[in-house]
Amino acid sequence: MKLVTAIIKPHKVDDVKDALKAAGLQGMTVDEVKGFGRQGGKTEIYRGAEYVVDLLPKVKIETVVPDEIADQVAEVIVAAARTGKIGDGKVWISSIDKIIRIRTGELGDEAV
Amino acid sequence: MKLVTAIIKPHKVDDVKDALKAAGLQGMTVDEVKGFGRQGGKTEIYRGAEYVVDLLPKVKIETVVPDEIADQVAEVIVAAARTGKIGDGKVWISSIDKIIRIRTGELGDEAV
Amino acid sequence: MKLVTAIIKPHKVDDVKDALKAAGLQGMTVDEVKGFGRQGGKTEIYRGAEYVVDLLPKVKIETVVPDEIADQVAEVIVAAARTGKIGDGKVWISSIDKIIRIRTGELGDEAV
Amino acid sequence: MIDSGDTAWMLISTGLVLFMTPGLAFFYGGMVRAKNMLGMLMQNFFAMGLMAILWVTIAFSLAFGNFGDGGFIGNLDFAWMRNINATTGSEAFALTIPFVLFCAYQMTFAVITPALITGATADRFKFKAYVIFIALWLVLVYAPVAHWVFGGGWLAKLGALDFAGGAVVHINAGAAALAVVLVLGKRKGWPREGMHPHNLPFTLLGTGILWFGWFGFNAGSALGANGIAATALMNTFLAASAGMIGWSLFERIKDGKPTTLGAASGAVAGLVAITPCAGFVGGMAPILIGLAAGVLCVFAIQLKFKFGYDDSLDVVGVHLVGGLVGALLLGFFADATINPLVKNEGLFVGGDAKLLWYQFVASAVTLVFSFVVSFIIAKAIDKTIGMRVTEEEENEGLDYSQHAETAYSFGSTGSMDRL
Amino acid sequence: MIDSGDTAWMLISTGLVLFMTPGLAFFYGGMVRAKNMLGMLMQNFFAMGLMAILWVTIAFSLAFGNFGDGGFIGNLDFAWMRNINATTGSEAFALTIPFVLFCAYQMTFAVITPALITGATADRFKFKAYVIFIALWLVLVYAPVAHWVFGGGWLAKLGALDFAGGAVVHINAGAAALAVVLVLGKRKGWPREGMHPHNLPFTLLGTGILWFGWFGFNAGSALGANGIAATALMNTFLAASAGMIGWSLFERIKDGKPTTLGAASGAVAGLVAITPCAGFVGGMAPILIGLAAGVLCVFAIQLKFKFGYDDSLDVVGVHLVGGLVGALLLGFFADATINPLVKNEGLFVGGDAKLLWYQFVASAVTLVFSFVVSFIIAKAIDKTIGMRVTEEEENEGLDYSQHAETAYSFGSTGSMDRL
């Protein structure tokens, strides 16, 4: 099994979720995170002084999928999350030894 | 070393934590996440209209453990987190190349 | 590619971020988590009764880096995050099969 | 003659109505998404700044100059605070309080009325455009309508009644809100996405403040601490309660569960509807008016889905419709034994439909006038500097795009470096 | 004769006490877990709706009809708002304010008293059962007790004193809270799990609002703007301050650190205890009463661990015990030079224990009556529709299970799709 992890822009979550649903995925786990990258930070004003906040809101999506579709899932996410502007984020794939569905104890492909 | 990751129902956190403690584990990292899965969403009412919220609160637990007990730790989590109802979540295991304890610089089994 | 994951004390985030920047890293993803470990919990008082809260605020940093610098990045984090007091946290390294930059579709070393 | 008791009540009433605007800011603010929270708060608080200054420099005079002339607009007798002080004016206006206090009390109405519009336009109004809009609106829409009704203008002369601003405040703001959202267009994603309220406790806090402040709004409109103020306070209380129950019951029956947002919305609907009636009705009438408003407004807020205008937080559904409900029901319940200013009693009390007709005319005229002029102002601004933020700014949220700020930073990773 | 100054004060006092219920909602709401926040707010706000309507339709009449009869219950003279208006009634009640205002002022007490109970029953009370409970409770418990004490009923005739509701409000609600939690049972996980307060700033906000509103509660109970109101206000202020200091000192000594929740709780304990005494004592007495309440209540809230009843947010410990402390200490400090209504001075002032005995009787009778009748009502509801949510609903939290809502959505992933 593979774990596909994506860091995306917050307002793209719904698009990615819909694209993954359309691609037949049935599960994923989503988390609010903060990202530091080439995008740089944003400049906020606080009582007449300017500050740069260099951790920007991002969303992390993790989904465990069978080996054979991992690349395709990554593509789907990339396509749905792309705005073409800096800060769009990353998708990476890593390997999972084993996965269990808690409710039933099913393993592997059955479990996702 | 193995990394055991579990996605569970929020009200099961204490049970899982206690079970892991009882099993002799000394460390874990916990995070509030949102899950999308077979469980579907929940229906909220907002000014007379019904909406479905399809990302539900879940908790993610990560614990790095020696290779030999990874399976057993997964079992412990599965047992403690199970309610038998849809949405109970997943546990997966992946491999870690190396782990360091920041305070001491200890490596591997010593570090967890 | 390697994924370096660090669990550190919250007030060390800026130091670690600065150290990584200084080491030439251009991206990372940060998340607020809670940690359970040897540090034990903290004792809070709630209406005349004492309670122990055993999940303490920690910050998780994830950064994908080329294989060859993974160990060095881990060192940098360890050095920057260390206070020498219990609860400093862990750094671990795992392997990534593939990484894609969403904006451009670049892969591997180009993508981080 | 200045009466210290009346003055005491009007001093605090002025404070209470002023406090309603922060209340409104939180009532609305709780309902928007977190990234637009400060945008909402700022629009409301800025009205406390700008409207006040415009009020004493020009708008008060346009509304209350030539008091009782039966006409369309006041004059400039009171512009630039001229003749507004503690010693003059009270007699001419038959007041038992210092004239400057009357001006300050009315000022709080001039602050909150344009602020009501912000609920409809949530999440996409460019701040600069907003500021220009409300400045023009106060002078071109609010001041004349206030003159017609409160300033002894033509609607007052006609015989229409409006105790504390059913037409002047609620129908007026509601109609303007409709006009502005037609110009602004829908929020990105609406109506498919629900846009979760980000902080319902703040909405409830706002409701509490509004309810409290509304005692000053309605009972203060008696302009003294007397029996009519007392009646208005009781009616206000009961209508809010009944509005809450009406809306909640409706939800319970239709959706199976009463929501807190529904209860809060119902209370506000009841408060809106009782506003024109507060010092003119008695007995169980406020309960009936509140119930009617609760149920009718929960229906009315569904209309936006049918007609496709994005009235984000239901200003049309609650203020325009609630205001109409109150203004028209006054035509049924107005009671001369409650208040001698009632010359024509309501249909259910005196058996005569005359007042109902006046109420209809006043409501319709206010609605049309406000809608048309507001639409023209909004269009003009849109053609020149643009009314709406860019799509990118809408994605980012108003807090950052308009004000370079972030509302909340609960975590430990919110640090920032000085440039 | 209606006095405008007295009327001004009672208008705003009515507003202040009304505002206490949202204050209470936030005071309690901050202490529950986030998933139960709206459940708590809704229970409090809904009391503002339902109790008000029931008050004017029936309960006010039961409490204040047959005023001064020395009896057990009023009559139906004022039911359905009959005879409640601005012009009648004031004379019979020796009021200097419009009678309808007296009714509205008392209405705010009828709203907050049942709302006090929600702190004890937090996190597990089925909303429907709650609504039925407080409706019955207002009529069957509150109205009679109010008649005994405020309506010139038998306890008033006996000679017991209760300036603003130590027995009628606090002992009454506290005893009812105890009864209801015995029927409801403990929260799942209690007392092992601590159930972290989710938003202590809201609890402090609630404290601020309560303290502010309590000036209306206590100084308003003078029913006019006079020396007794002024004394009551000063006493209220000092007792809150002293309560805060008492509780904080205790914590500092016992646990090493004073907490903000402790400071807030101490202030409320002081406010509860001074309630029956506010217009009857003077000098340093309020400080002593507040200090005593602060220290005794922090002890009292430990009792639930000993006896095993789950009084979630310490309504018994603060309101029942604080109310008793105040009612009994009045038996020591009541002072005829402060208020001529004091016929029997307190033990420390006049050297006579008579008043102390009356206070004891009034407190004990109220406690027992309220406990017993509340228990019966709760049991009856439990047997029929059930008082408590299911375990699954308790896990999910009241917000979603009872109201299909979520309190907070700070993140950017809170979107939802319209069905």
Place this chain on the structure above:
Amino acid sequence: MIDSGDTAWMLISTGLVLFMTPGLAFFYGGMVRAKNMLGMLMQNFFAMGLMAILWVTIAFSLAFGNFGDGGFIGNLDFAWMRNINATTGSEAFALTIPFVLFCAYQMTFAVITPALITGATADRFKFKAYVIFIALWLVLVYAPVAHWVFGGGWLAKLGALDFAGGAVVHINAGAAALAVVLVLGKRKGWPREGMHPHNLPFTLLGTGILWFGWFGFNAGSALGANGIAATALMNTFLAASAGMIGWSLFERIKDGKPTTLGAASGAVAGLVAITPCAGFVGGMAPILIGLAAGVLCVFAIQLKFKFGYDDSLDVVGVHLVGGLVGALLLGFFADATINPLVKNEGLFVGGDAKLLWYQFVASAVTLVFSFVVSFIIAKAIDKTIGMRVTEEEENEGLDYSQHAETAYSFGSTGSMDRL
């Protein structure tokens, strides 16, 4: 003679000013990082407890004993609440309200003035040291200065004017704040790290409460419900509005965007500056005063970066500077037709600079006296028990290190186990 209208207004004014302290707590609290939220709230709320008790036991007497003696300090005539009640004292003080109410009203000022300092010392003041500091400060600094100005002491005799506390409250607290931060030192990380405000909505909520409460602060300082109170209220309203606009315009021009925090800060700056002037000026003067304060304060808060003192939330920049702006501008705008107490009119009104000179003297003396004595007290505490928390405690935050609490727990993983 006690007047019920005046009494009504002063009862509620006392409530309003009391309510300002929670408002201030949230205004400041929203600006600190989440881990210091309860620390900030506690410091403010605790002032409501401790200052009140010290006020009636000693400080009121030192401030108002020997009223009108033109001297430096009062006597002990009113210590331990002696002679403070509803029936005596009013005549000597030429009051139309009960004397005990006058004492309670002044008590609210004694609560909020030391609380103002907490904004400067945010995030690092040891709680115990804070408690000792404000206790000493009330007696050694506040009481004498209040005597000089409000108690008919030497500055009052000299001819300096201070309607509601420009010098007594704002210059006084601002100068003390500067002294204390010099002793405390900078927050760790300042000024490189920006220390993001954690909850700007709370800051706006605080602003709303402050604005509302300030009507009681300024219009209440008329000590009755009369024309001067009405004028003071209008002036207060307009200065807040103008301050908001001044600060926002400045930000718009300098940084391109107006912020909500800027708007809120500007309103507070305007409120501070109008405080000494509220009942002494008229016409457009309050708008000019507010605008000047808004613009000058936004400049002043930059000074800390230049001089390197860490005035965390800009108490010096807003209260010291805003207070000076108001006190001095009164020397230009004071108008005898507004208030007969104005013996020397301002430079722009009467053409004479005498008042301006008195204002300068009063401001300078207050500033120097407060700074010096505050510095000595702070140093003394620092040498003995230490003023500042340890570095570890600063990292953890005041909430946990000083009060063993956590402000927020929104998630579902906040459970805790009973020890």
